[in-house]
Amino acid sequence: MLSQEENDLLTRVGPGTPGGKLLRSYWQPAALSEELPVGGAPLPVRLLGEELVLFRDEQGQPGLLGIHCAHRGADLSYGRLEDGGLRCIYHGWLYDVNGRCLEQPGEPTGSTFHERIRHTAYPCVEADDLILTYMGGGEPPLVPNYDFLTAPGHRLATKLYQECNYLQANEGNIDPVHHSFLHMRFGEGDDSRFSWYSSSKSPQIEIEEEEFGLRVYAVRRIDEERNYIKVTNFILPNLSAITGDADGYGVNWHVPIDDTHHWNYNVTYRRTQPLTVAPNGRTRESAVQAERARSKANRYLQNRAEMKDVTFSGLGKDFQAEDACVTEGAGPIQDRTAEHIASTDKAIVAARVIMLRAIRAVQAGLDPQNVVRDPARNAFPDLGAKKDIVPTALGWRRYWEAEGRERDMVSALTPAQLSLR
Ligand code: FES
Ligand SMILES: [Fe+2]
Known part of the structure; x- marks a missing residue:
């Protein structure tokens, strides 16, 4: 039997919770690779209570971003895959896999506002048929060399x-x-x-x-x-x-x-x-x-x-x-x-x-x-x-x-x- 406090510690996983911070200390699967074919639509992903979008840029790199556009919250999973990232269909802001805002095409020429936007972005690694992400912030640990993770095709x-x-x-x-x-x-x-x-x-x-x-x-x-x-x-x-x-x-x-x-x-x-x-x-x-x-x-x-x-x-x-x-x-x-x-x-x-x-x-x-x-x-x-x-x-x-x-x-x-x- 556990106390209510212990049960909450172990089971609550949202941002800021102790158990959520524990789970965010490790690489976690975000999706199967086949859910995100190269050139395919961005994938809405709910993970550890966070609303996210998984996409591939034109190089095939997976990126995991907060699903709501940093501008006025539109759903980025409807976005366009182009110009090195994911472009919001509301006003065209463009994000790369690191959460940098590369363009704000509606802003006046010469505006540097986009450089000050840092959108929620979690690093991703693709290990054969699994896309892993690290949601912990700071320097990610090593991807564990579990033999079941590192044997492509097997x-x-x-x-x-x-x-x-x-x-x-x-x-x-x-x-x-x-x-x-x-x-x-x-x-x-x-x-x-x-x-x-x-x-x-x-x-x-x-x-x-x-x-x-x-x-x-x-x-x-x-x-x-x-x-x-x-x-x-x-x-x-x-x-x-x-x-x-x-x-x-x-x-x-x-x-x-x-x-x-x-x-x-x-x-x-x-x-x-x-x-x-x-x-x-x-x-x-x-x-x-x-x-x-x-x-x-x-x-x-x-x-x-x-x-x-x-x-x-x-x-x-x-x-x-x-x-x-x-x-x-x-x-x-x-x-x-x-x-x-x-x-x-x-x-x-x-x-x-x-x-x-x-x-x-x-x-x-x-x-x-x-x-x-x-x-x-x-x-x-x-x-x-x-x-x-x-x-x-x-x-x-x-x-x-x-x-x-x-x-x-x-x-x-x-x-x-x-x-x-
Ligand atoms: S809400 Fe996304 S660009 Fe405006
Ligand atoms: Fe069983």
Whole structure:
């Protein structure tokens, strides 16, 4: 259980809020690259409670500006892409990707008024199919060298609209027990992960604090000789590595639109092979899922008959609908003053402690944990998720040390590919 003050600290994301300042200390996804084709229309973007417009200039450089023109507030997403920037259609003011006002064509010849305009502008970086932005002000930190971010062609990002605060969704990623209930399927065979989830509903949960956040182990007993171990990672401040194996893993990156809505950027990463289709079936052509077939509006199409012998939840074996049903079901912002934290929530409790500590660091004027400015420290060899059948004699910690460190079969992006404009 949290106090109301703590819950507000963690969940409020608007400009000036402590939690918002924490999230603004890191690079965050602004859009998928394909939402902004070269020469295409500017894209209105609501991010961390701010109304913004994303556009590409004639060189293809992405820029993220305040959506309301600095002159008299017209919506710049209707603007013209020309002459090195974005031109407002009301009186023709022209902005570049840095927020400089290049022209005010209605002002008298020789006027220098335009030089004194600095419009809200956030730096952007394009990493393969994702446009990242830094909204924190001051010198941006390094773009993190997460292997899932720096493997062009070997990853596929899609985005899913979620009608709730970002935090309750990210907490679901580090909640291993729910696999034994919410995601249970019946009749999937006697030696499958579903049978292990079913027969071991109260797994041993272990946590280790890491530079990037938190590693979470869920150990389920299969039989005398074997354990099923699943490792997930909470990565500061709003993402988690989930469902991995030796060849890669998936990431859920919960990016607030505002306090009560977010995009879940789901990134699938494969070390050894190019990706064109994500495990959820989405492709680069169908990467944005703004409306789900199963949503709160239609009660997620829950099928009560299915609950008898097919699935525990009655939600059509749809993992994302299952997660959405329970996380959105907790309300626009989960009231954590009314919850009753159980022993199996220990990873969630630890992640909140880490987040609150990071918020206090930002309040003290410091960089929070997992903000990287030193190139020598911009490496994350142990970030991925993993799952395996492991001899009981090996133990959960030794499993990770012995088995979990194959990496870097795909070379990182060059600095030019990840250039910060
Ligand atoms: S409102 Fe944009 S130029 Fe006047
Ligand atoms: Fe889940």
